[in-house]
Amino acid sequence: MRVHPPSPTLQRVAFLGEPAFEPHVPLQATWAQVRFFPVTAGQWEAAIDAARTWGADATLVFRPQDVTPEFAARLPGAMRIGIIPSPLFSAAEIELLSRTSGPDVEGFRWLTYLEKPTSPELSRLPLLQTLPLPVDTARCATGPRLDSRRVLVADWASPTPEALEALRKVAPVDILSAHATPDEVTRTLEQAGTLVYTSRDLMGRFDPLPLLAMAHGLLVIADTVFASDWYVEPEDEFLYRPDSHWARAMDEVLRMPVSFRAVRIRAWQKMREAFDASACFQRVLHDAHLFADPVAHLASLTSSRPSPPVASVTVEPPRVAEAAPESLGAEKVTRPSRSLAAVPN
């Protein structure tokens, strides 16, 4: 997704949250300087001070329900948004958010929620938009490692012992520990070709691992699906199989790789199309400014109007995975310098 610059005054955007949220923050963006300030052991004050010292113009906070009104008032920047990344059940947390968010509150101007709010109390919060936890897909730009045969199983989402045993007879299986650090999770994902995953809930609501795996180009085989309005397409972007069929599914994947490489590539692409952290947070900030004051937003655009995107023809563009997100309003395609329009790979 390409997004118009959120606001010309937006130079520095701070992200605050527990270290586990770090893979969900862009390492870099072309639309602003971005930086993640980890909150360890619930110590918000140090992270907020660091973000203030850095001079953030806007702040996005993961789990805003953990922030007291006093700390919410101290968040830096003219635009402060709370990202609620997993379902909220606690009445006390919702009540706190009602006090720390809204247009007339010294705290969060807006909140985002991962799905359609399910209670009237949640609906009354100043929700800007629906936003499942996105992934910094720029870290996975090399594309799927299609030759990897290793299977990854998370110990918190593993199948029955019988199904796991059957799987081990087909392919090498690595177990991902619930205690793995974000770096260890990333390294493990970089080694694997397939994630098999079991859950009693829809994928992605409580656990970002399936989305992370798809962003790394893994084939996801699961006994559950994503929320229907995410449009992550079964059979085209992941495989939906009961765990008693996982060994058979893996056997097919190994014997008929062409049929399933396409699934891995599409999963990798889908994450960038709809779940890329840079694009998602850019659009959050854009829409936050737009809806907060449409007239002021429009006035800010007239002073910094980018040129319209134009069509172009290019010859065998490099593998489209780009290390950095596209620049704002300017398409990264090149006009050909010669008429020859087909060259060998």
Added chain:
Amino acid sequence: MKIGFLVGDIANISGGSNVILEYASRLQDLGHEVVLVTPGPVTLTYPLWHPRLADIPRRSLAEAEGESFDFALATWWITFYDLWRVNARVYGYLNQSLESRFHAERHYKLLNRQTYSLPLLFVTEAKWLVEFIQTLQPEGKTLYVQNGLSREHFPCVQAPPRRDGKLRVLVEGPWGVGFKGVPETFEVLELAAEQGVQFETGWLASSSGGEKPTVGGQPVQVHERIPINQVHQVYGQYDVLLKLSRVEGMFGPPLEMFSQGGTAITYTVTGTDEYMVHGQNSLLVEPYNRRQIVQFLQLLSTQPAYLAHLRTNALATAKAFTDWDSSTRQVASGLEALHAEGWTNAHLRPALAAMSTMHGHWLDDVWRGERGHSSLHPYVGPGEQVLLERYRQFKKSRPVRALQKLVSDDFKKSVRARLTRVLS
């Protein structure tokens, strides 16, 4: 050069067929011999949906088998399996989408993926397809050329038409094709109307399928089976195109809307990256963020200056966009370069024939199976199959059939719906 396009249903209007005809007719204008190779004889219906359709020679596959082509290009994925039937120096694939996504059936999805398994010449229109093809089939050759915007059928207006009154929203697409999302679009509009957004609605469709939708209790103006050279007149009557399709190649309709000074609201569907920029010329929404569309409609209906900003930039995008002549010259250059260097992949013909044979046998088995007793989910086990077969026999038994005759269809429907709800 002699170029054959293997096509499916070319006699009826579709975006994919339009792309084929634009290339075919313009390559012909450049002096190349172009043939549309059809599965069987084609009867054209007048008036033609595309003015150039009758100008291009057509031959059935059976007739084309005796001919030699410099380039034979599959188009719709099914035609890949017919490539081997023509003799060609270069076998290629004008690939406009990942058509696996058009089908719910697993066997079609799997067969579709095999169409990328040989190192053909791939001509394609969108960067996401280039990436997909090059990652999946790195040995193939890939030629990326964006589709043009037809200056004949979609001449850009000078400026966005000035309009007073309510926001005018256009829905585009056929009703019955699931991934086009037309029923879903009307649901969103209904929600917007319930929330008090003021707008009027039109619907442009190749086929309405007999549907007569209403929004907010008001009938929707239907524009059906409009010849392609008149479609711009429909676009010109509206401010914003609302299109919630879930699969697109290069995504032409918003660009056509842009040419008439309108903007668009769409999902972040494949193809949007080609020319759409959220907040500059259009508004993009991730599918999970569908509720935002109502807010956007509210915004556009109450903030005419912001609507004008989007429309102005949309028109500028369309004016700057490439046209079909340029796109065709690029394709021609690519093909001519390959021709000049003597590049060929004719050796793939036996492999194409073998794949076609397997494809045919497998589909025959699938269809035979579906006609027989096992139109079941692939993961229904043997025990469940026996139970289901017993249930079928029970339903066919004389007493049950006699009982069924005594019960009204409405009651049966109601019971069936209730059971489905309870059991699913």
